Amino acid sequence: MMLNNPASKYRPFPAVQLANRQWPSNTITRPPIWMSTDLRDGNQALIEPMSPEKKLRFFEMLVKIGLKEIEVGFPSASQTDFDFVRMLIDEKRIPDDVTIIVLTQAREELIRRTVDSAAGAKRAIVHIYNSVAPVFRRVVFGMSREDIVQIAVNGTQLVKQLVAAHPETDWGLEYSPESFSTTELDFSKQIVDAVSAVWQPTPQKPMIVNLPSTVEASTPNVYADQIEWMCRHLERRESLVISVHPHNDRGTAVAAAELAVMAGADRVEGCLFGNGERTGNVDLVTLAMNLYTQGVHPGLDFSDIDAVRQLVEECNELPVHPRHPYAGELVYTAFSGSHQDAIKKGFAQQQAGGIWEVPYLPIDPADLGRNYDAVIRVNSQSGKGGIAYLLEQEYGLELPRRLQIEFSRVVQGQADASGREIAAAGIHALFSREYLEHDGPYSYVSHSMTENSGAGERVKVEVAVIDNHLRRTMPGSGNGPIDAFVNALGIDIQLMDYHEHAIGSGADARAACYVELRVANGPTLFGAGIDSNIVTASFKAVLSAVNRQLAATQQSVAPALAA
Numbered sequence: 001m002m003l004n005n006p007a008s009k010y011r012p013f014p015a016v017q018l019a020n021r022q023w024p025s026n027t028i029t030r031p032p033i034w035m036s037t038d039l040r041d042g043n044q045a046l047i048e049p050m051s052p053e054k055k056l057r058f059f060e061m062l063v064k065i066g067l068k069e070i071e072v073g074f075p076s077a078s079q080t081d082f083d084f085v086r087m088l089i090d091e092k093r094i095p096d097d098v099t100i101i102v103l104t105q106a107r108e109e110l111i112r113r114t115v116d117s118a119a120g121a122k123r124a125i126v127h128i129y130n131s132v133a134p135v136f137r138r139v140v141f142g143m144s145r146e147d148i149v150q151i152a153v154n155g156t157q158l159v160k161q162l163v164a165a166h167p168e169t170d171w172g173l174e175y176s177p178e179s180f181s182t183t184e185l186d187f188s189k190q191i192v193d194a195v196s197a198v199w200q201p202t203p204q205k206p207m208i209v210n211l212p213s214t215v216e217a218s219t220p221n222v223y224a225d226q227i228e229w230m231c232r233h234l235e236r237r238e239s240l241v242i243s244v245h246p247h248n249d250r251g252t253a254v255a256a257a258e259l260a261v262m263a264g265a266d267r268v269e270g271c272l273f274g275n276g277e278r279t280g281n282v283d284l285v286t287l288a289m290n291l292y293t294q295g296v297h298p299g300l301d302f303s304d305i306d307a308v309r310q311l312v313e314e315c316n317e318l319p320v321h322p323r324h325p326y327a328g329e330l331v332y333t334a335f336s337g338s339h340q341d342a343i344k345k346g347f348a349q350q351q352a353g354g355i356w357e358v359p360y361l362p363i364d365p366a367d368l369g370r371n372y373d374a375v376i377r378v379n380s381q382s383g384k385g386g387i388a389y390l391l392e393q394e395y396g397l398e399l400p401r402r403l404q405i406e407f408s409r410v411v412q413g414q415a416d417a418s419g420r421e422i423a424a425a426g427i428h429a430l431f432s433r434e435y436l437e438h439d440g441p442y443s444y445v446s447h448s449m450t451e452n453s454g455a456g457e458r459v460k461v462e463v464a465v466i467d468n469h470l471r472r473t474m475p476g477s478g479n480g481p482i483d484a485f486v487n488a489l490g491i492d493i494q495l496m497d498y499h500e501h502a503i504g505s506g507a508d509a510r511a512a513c514y515v516e517l518r519v520a521n522g523p524t525l526f527g528a529g530i531d532s533n534i535v536t537a538s539f540k541a542v543l544s545a546v547n548r549q550l551a552a553t554q555q556s557v558a559p560a561l562a563a
Contacts, residue, residue: 018229022263026262027262033241034068034298035267036069037245037269037270039055039070039084040073042276044074050315052083057311057315058311058312059072061308064301065300065308066301069099069125070098071101071269073085074102074104075102075117085102100123100125101174102125102127104129111128115159119166122169125208126163127174128159128174130152130178131179132180132183133180135179135182145187153194156195173199173201176212180212180214181226182215197235201240207239209240209242210244211227211242212244216246216250216253217249220255220259221259223260224259227264227265228263230242231263243265243269244257244261247280247282248281248283249278251279254282254283254287270282275318288300289325289363292367327368332365387408391431407431435527435528436530436544439466439547442546443466445471449481458479461477461488462476463485463539475488482498482539482542491546492520493517493518494517495516496524498515499513500512514527514528514541515528515542517549525548527542527545528541529541529542
């Protein structure tokens with residue numbers, strides 16, 4: 001049961017005393033160094049760890065995306081991980097520009113096993129860690145600060161000694177004071193300085209200092225303060241690569257990583273789509289695409305983001321949420337009517353090659369290999385804009401605005417009745433049934449037309465229609481084909497509006513016509529007609545509107561038809 005007074009059990013995270021902090025005014029103008037820990041941290045968090053075959057497929061995908069630093073396992077923790085690292089090296093599956101990272105606790109037997117696993121790689125980084133937070137020192141280990149520092153120093157000395165025996169590999173060191181985010185800053189500095197003093201990095205051969213938010217316990221701005229404080233105070237800063245490894249316990253790992261980079265971090269560790277222990281690691285996909293939408297290329301290629309998502313889902317056996325930023329199946333989908341209308345107008349005005357300015361879409365889905373089919377989908381919350389967009393995109397029908405409003409009521413009624421989404425094919429079927437297949441009591445058969453070049457009435461038509469199952473032929477004349485057709489019908493029709501456009505091009509092109517009219521004193525309604533002949537399409541549209549009018553009013557109009 002939740003406590004009425006949580007302050008009796010939990011205390012707020014203390015602020016960092018950082019005068020004249022700089023990170024709030026900084027802007028990210030280039031990507032950080034990316035390090036994927038999918039094959040280690042991500043794999044450890046799975047109910048069923050990946051098989052070697054899946055890990056290899058995942059590794060190859062990471063390389064294809066553009067990751068240059070990949071943590072490939074915890075080889076001292078299992079024979080499976082050890083064998084996988086050896087396979088990558090022995091079978092020469094690691095590209096020359098990719099560096100592998102192997103993680104180990106700062107314990108002698110584990111360090112020896114870890115170095116053995118990576119020996120022979122072209123480039124490898126041994127990543128050692130030990131827990132440094134007060135709760136670990138007090139509760140888990142019962143050790144002093146000096147004891148904890150000595151563990152890290154001894155581990156670093158051993159790594160330095162062991163890698164010297166394998167000069168064929170270009171070795172690097174990464175050190176993580178685990179639970180940095182909940183550790184006193186002065187102690188974090190003390191232990192990192194002690195490690196770097198042993199390793200003796202240079203600007204040409206830097207050491208990676210990873211400052212993890214092992215448990216996210218503060219707001220992102222506090223984490224940024226911690227990173228800026230460390231960047232200001234660490235010794236040998238010019239020879240260090242400051243890395244961050246945010247977890248997502250508070251749901252703000254992405255913000256924490258971005259603010260940490262603004263605060264001076266050079267490198268970010270995370271997993272694709274945020275997999276990892278508990279609530280996960282920071283999501284590298286979201287971080288990278290956030291940069292992309294600000295005009296900064298992340299150095300990672302997600303041009304086929306669906307393929308990436310599908311492989312990750314298969315290897316992790318975990319679904320990516322349909323509303324996941326950038327990659328979710330529904331993330332570019334709008335059901336809301338007002339959103340759909342704005343998106344439709346944005347697409348209509350978007351210029352090829354110009355700055356992207358489409359409402360509600362911070363990125364062009366096409367950049368990620370997504371098409372526009374699912375951008376707008378229709379349910380009971382949708383409006384005219386979404387319906388019109390789908391009909392135009394899928395079937396080439398460009399409904400005039402008032403027809404959009406009229407037809408949206410039909411779709412809305414169907415959606416309300418079913419309580420389900422209506423796909424584009426279903427919307428088209430509704431449109432056809434409502435406007436194109438409304439063939440009673442009148443339906444078009446044929447017509448002939450002559451045009452006079454003299455003054456007065458220029459067009460004469462002779463039309464054949466089916467009237468209540470009977471074929472009738474009648475002449476008419478007017479100042480245009482539709483006027484002549486209306487006069488031939490002999491119905492009290494007032495034409496309110498007319499639109500036409502082509503569907504397709506070339507020999508297969510067809511014409512679509514939409515007319516808005518009033519029969520006698522009835523309501524204003526639209527009709528639609530489609531035909532390869534523009535005049536025929538307009539005649540069908542008139543009859544469509546008349547038939548709908550009669551169906552709406554349930555009245556019988558007695559036309560003066562000529563036999």
